[in-house]
Amino acid sequence: MNSVPTDPREREPFETSATPVPYAVDRRRFVGYVIGGATLVAAADLVLADPPPANAEIPTLPQPAELYDLNDMLTDAARPTANLITVTINEDGTASFELPRAEVGQGITTSTAMLIAEELDLPVDRVRVTLAPARPELLFNQLTGGSNTTISTYTPIRVAAAVARVTLLDAAAIVLGDTVAGLVAKGGVITARNGSSVTYGELAVKAAGSAGSRAVEVELKTEAEFSVIGTPTNRIDALAAVTGQKDYTTDVAVPDALPTMVCRAPTLNGTPVSVRNQAQVEAMPGVTHVAQVSTGVAVRAATFGQCIDAVRALDVAWKAGPVAGESDATILRKVRSAQLPMPKLPDTPLAQTVSGDFTFWFRSNSAMDTNSAIADVRPDGATIWSGLKSPIVAQQQIALKLGMSPDKVKVNVVTAGGSFGRRLFFDAALEAAEISQKMGAPVKLMWHRADDARVGRTHPLGTCRVQATVSGTNVLAFNQSLTCVETDFRHGLGEIITAAAADLPGGVGNLGFAETIFALTQEVPYDFGAVTQTLVETDDRFNTGSMRNIYSPDVRVASELVVDKLAAKMRMDPYQFRRKFQRNERLLTVLDTVAQAGEWGRSMPTGTAQGIAIHKEYKGVSACLVEIDTRPATTGRQIRDAVTGPRVTRVTFAIDVGLAINPRGLEAQMQGGINDGIALALTSSLHLRDGHFLEASWDNYFYTRQWNTPPDVRVIVVPSEEKVPGGAGEAGVAATFAAVACAYARATGTMPTQFPINHDQLSFEPKSFVPPVPESPTNGLDLIS
């Protein structure tokens, strides 16, 4: 037994059973393992996650998300799965760890390396974090979503690293002839009292466990002892990225996996009937295969350029897709007709009702790195490479598609160039597997940008209605109803919910999973009397999915705009109104922080204004104060193939995320979320016309660009009283979107009723649908700069 608590206060008798069950001894002491291996392999079970803390603040009428939120559910769903994560000490003195999550830009490989470095007393740059392939034994515990990675892995990863450290110290005591108490571990070197020392690398083999595993009790560092956690740290993958060495799926070299693309139908989700000129396309330069598959006609060639030419040349008979003939207007009518009636609220001199009704158009979560996957399908098995946030479900679905058992399908997780929710699905991996099987050859499938924008998943169109009843200086009731096209959660989150739903409080366990996600994430963070929030979803024909922050951006925009209306009704300043009705101390702190740092209430010229909003989710709280310029000189800026319009000129954003593992990474996530919020408010949406989305590239879908981004952005990471981390990846979007909407309404004197505000104006000439991808230009040398 290697139990070595060094702090005398913690030295209490501890006995382990013959077959120890991994568990927390208390908040800081845990049991992990040393596993047999060539070098030291230390392990911990994800069952070690702390139980959800008893809620500190109990409001009068708690909403489900306050007591038990989506992250509690994701963490609890992980709890019963007995499975190990391991930290390996290598002979070169490095530690390595396979993270069972997907790095998509959010910085979890860096924060994970920091957790390991902290407990191991090893520099961060000596920790190698890679992405684990699909591990079916992890059951529900290999899903990257809900900003849950750090929340769910914070304790287990540190326990595994602490087991490694304790074991290295034991081995060093023998080598150096000292007692463990006399040793100091620092920077990967253990030094004895007599000055002799030994490195982790030299101990890696000596400390290795024999066959089987043995339990080790460890004590984690206290927050006061942290020297890595909480220290701003640069990303571990930055050097690779800035030198072009960071590999994404299409950069991975797999022998004979030639470039492959798909020719798609002119209506959304249309399907191929027949190819009229297959032989002609097969004879084109570079082309090796043409194959009709379920989603279109696939082409494999020596280069992607030749794939594009072949896709453009294909003459295909199509069966129209399920939304043929539909447009934004017809879908909105369907959503409107599915709306539940709002309760009849009083409107008398004593009790008045304030309301709002907002439309949120379809939006795209297309990342820079388009949907892509490499598939090498053989008769006896298949290997897949792709950026996947739910690799276990992907493995099961691909196996089903190929008619193989899941253990014949190896699924490798590749670092992805962005996700924004899109990589919860595995559309490209499934398609690549089908194509490779059909062609009998390995393929490197890449979606054209036009397909990624038009056929890739969207944030559903929806409406959000709000009614609030005011009496004097009180808000008596606040009702909010979101109605939208269905959000697809069939990537496996549903399975988690099936596993966890029975234990959910508040009677939400019997709701559908969209309802469950909604109930567990949404709340009105104000003391507004009787609060109700409802969700109705109505149309399952679209390719949808969670987009960064899921329901919250739309729900919070509708709420905060009506909050500004309520403030006006009571003749109160919007900031002071938010303070008055705030019941959460942490929210009050971030609100005050942005008001002060962002100079709330400063004098602004006509046509410019400030807006302020708050948000609470992922165990953290945030507030945003923006300034917007809607004057003609700004909105009238002419930039080719661009949307200019109003410009957010200054953003002050404060977040209390709980324990911030890497404040520099957290700041980066907020900066990104700010640009997302601005895009959602002002510029970016998809337009459905005649059964297809029009947007086919970045000169059609207007995500925030340099000419839109605020020149002045300040993110303040507020010191937190919380001892555990919250989620970072999505936390910047909702408050920013809401603050921009509020600022725009104040600057123009008109409250917008649809988002983005420019949706009615089509700002581009749509590209062709037949052929489905645009021609590659040839004038690049005329445009050098």
Next chain:
Amino acid sequence: MPEQTFIVNGERVTVDVEDDVRLLWVLRDLLGITGPKYGCGINVCKACTSHINGKAFNPCAVPVGSIGSEDEVTTIEGLPGEVTEQQRGANGLHPMQEAWLERDVVQCGYCQPGQIMAAVALVNRVKAEGRQVTSADLDTIRNICRCGTYTRIREAITDGASRM
């Protein structure tokens, strides 16, 4: 098949491929130079931005046959070679790459090689005009970043310009 000869990152290369294949695919699919990324294929997103004879261009929009045998193409992999060894920083990289590292600009990283190549060309152009990079200059950059790293990009370009 025609032979295409040109210079990439200081080395002369010869590739057998049709004239009309765009240079991006010759670099990525045939030469294995994967720093320039595909983001749209129509010279909009600028993720493939590289240099030709020291100026920014987008190989997704250039048929390989229009590249001359003496043309020097530089991708992110060869960027440090555009400055002398003395001008390179702590990591042996171009001053703009060093500024990028120090400011921890990268999130997913996919667009960043193109961002850096565009930034270097912008700074070179502005310096040739005998002036400093302004906020208005930064507003003209067309490279898209879907992670929204624009704030740090702006800081890094200003920082990198002072080192160049």
